[in-house]
Amino acid sequence: MYRYDEFDAQFVAERTKQFRGQVERRLAGRLSENEFRPLRLMNGLYLQLHAYMLRVAIPYGTLNSEQFRMLAHLAEKYDRGYGHVTTRQNMQYNWPKLPDVPDMLDDLASVQMHAIQTSGNCIRNVTCDPYAGATAEEIEDPRPMAELIRQWSTLHPEFTFLPRKFKIAVTAAEKDRALIKAHDIGIQIVKNDAGEVGYKIIVGGGLGRTPIIGQTLREFLAKSELLAYLTATLRIYNRYGRRDNKYKARIKILVQETGIEAFREQVEAEYATIDISGIAVSDAERERIKSYFANPDFQTLENDPADFTKALEDNQAFRLWAKNNVADHKADGYSIVNISLKPIELAPGDITAEQMRATADLADTYSFGELRTTHTQNLVLPHVKQSDLLALYKELEKIGLATANINLISDIICCPGMDFCALATARSIPISQAIAERFADPERQRTIGEMQIKISGCINACGHHHVGHIGILGLEKAGVEFYQVKLGGDSSENAAVGKVTGPGFSQEELLDGIENIVDFYLKEREEGERFLDTYNRIGMAPFKEVLYA
Helix, strand or coil, X not given: CCCCCHHHHHHHHHXXXXXXXXXXXHHCCCCCHHHHHHHHHCCCEEECCCCEEEEECCHHHEEEHHHHHHHHHHHHHHCCCEEEECCCCCXXXXXXXXXXXXXXXXXXXXXXXXXXXXXXXXXXXXXXXXXXXCCCCCCCCCHHHHHHHHHHHCCCXXXXXXXXXXXXXXXXXXXCCCCHHHCCEEEEEEECCCCCEEEEEEECCECCCCCECCEEEEEEEEHHHHHHHHHHHHHHHHHHCCCCCHHHCCHHHHHXXXXXXXXXXXXXXXXXXXXXXXXXXXXXXXXHHHHCCCCCCCCCCCCCCHHHHHHHHHCHHHHHHHHHHEEECCCCCEEEEEECCCCXXXXXXXXXXXXXXHHHHHHHHHCCCEEEECCCCCEEEEEEEHHHHHHHHHHHHHCCCCCCCCCCCCCCEECCHHHCCCCCCCCCHHHHHHHHHHCCCHHHHHHHCCCCEEEECCCCCXXXXXXXXXXXXXXXXXXXXXXXXXXCCECCCCCECCEECCCCECHHHHHHHHHHHHHHHHHHCCCCCCHHHHHHHHCHHHHHHHHCC
16 A cells, blocks of 8 residues: 655645645635635645535555544544545545644544645546456556556646646556546556566546547557656647647547547657656666555465355345455455445445444454445455455445445446536436435346446536446536436446437436336347447447337
8 A cells, every 4th residue: 555755744744734824814814715726726625516525535546444444533523424435536525614624634644645636737646446456357456556656746846737637547457447448548557479567558538528538549668668658648738738728628639639640659759858767667666666565464265165155055135245246356265345335325425434434444354454445436345255255244234335236227426416516517416316216126236237327417527427338417408407318338448438319308207218228128138238238239229219218
């Protein structure tokens, strides 16, 4: 896990002290809101529809139990008893009072956390595969590379004021759980024909009002060249990115307007001017960072121990949870456990302080004190013995976190929408809850199978609706909320943007329309097909017909 060195600790402490003074000046009226705005954004503080919102950075989604308990403390002491996991693997608090924010930042610093670069036109929190370091699918753990980027990008003097915010995601597996093709830069750890490990660089992805799937900038980049090549890419964006129109300021627009070939030529030309020796990371330094992410002390175990197998046979609810929420681990006798934050009674991604504290205890007991947040607004315990899964499941049941719906129709990604966000044009949380309630029957969910519904309350697409199997966009016309539907989006390694079906729906019409789509899919699917497979096979027209029936 990432660790503060002496510089980090001093820097964060000084930043918090500076911000405390800025808050005092704002409260005293010596700073206007317009003057205060850039200062608070540099510290992760937004002004939402009803209150301030603090966004806490969780680098590459990895944190320990002590840090999670601190997040519970913030929720309980300074907010309304809960936090919200975001699609950038961060944690948001929707109701902090401005005078309390410096104290919140001090508390975060005490456990090596902060809110720096979670907002503003800078390089944001680097996101990562939540299974990193635990899955056998990866070439190597991508988190050391993500940490290297974090250190390089923090307060980088060239890239603090970019034309627009900049997002990077990393993975090391062919199966993409980090949505790298929908990021400004996506990085995949790969091997070349010679067996050397390096990086595939993807550029120009993004969602928002102009959804674009990223394109390959470099098929293979040597490890030692990473920071120099990122520097060259960011320089081209910083030089030519639009600053006159924020809707056209993202690197995806620059890549589209320039063309990937010409953009690549510009990056390569800039790269050729860089003295790589001055920015290259030595093998020794990479090994030092890698040591922070050493494997826990795994025991020598066998897969599928007898007590685990018997528990699967004897307990149907546990069996279904294990089938749905548990993934294979690289070490024999261990599993990766997904914890759903999608119960019907809470907004997707919300977790109470009590649940956070209890989950931190479970991480200590069952997962070497380590947790992950995911871009799908859930949690992961990455290293759990198979023999402990039943006990863990029972404990999760007690705290309301044993919902067995990972990747099913009620595992919905949803932005805060108009309940919180000043930019939203429609509510999204009530829609997600209504859909989850309509399809609440666990047996029906399992019959439907993999189904990714993603909901955004405005065209900024914080709910990733463009890449949902069913994507829902909330809009407003003449004071009335309505919902546009997209079909066929894909957030996997085969990333694709869904297509708009047609005119929007009221909430009730939307729910009936989704039910019609689901029923039609179940009737039309062939053996082994997921919803997305059936859609890709037969196309939009028949689904559109039943949606608007």
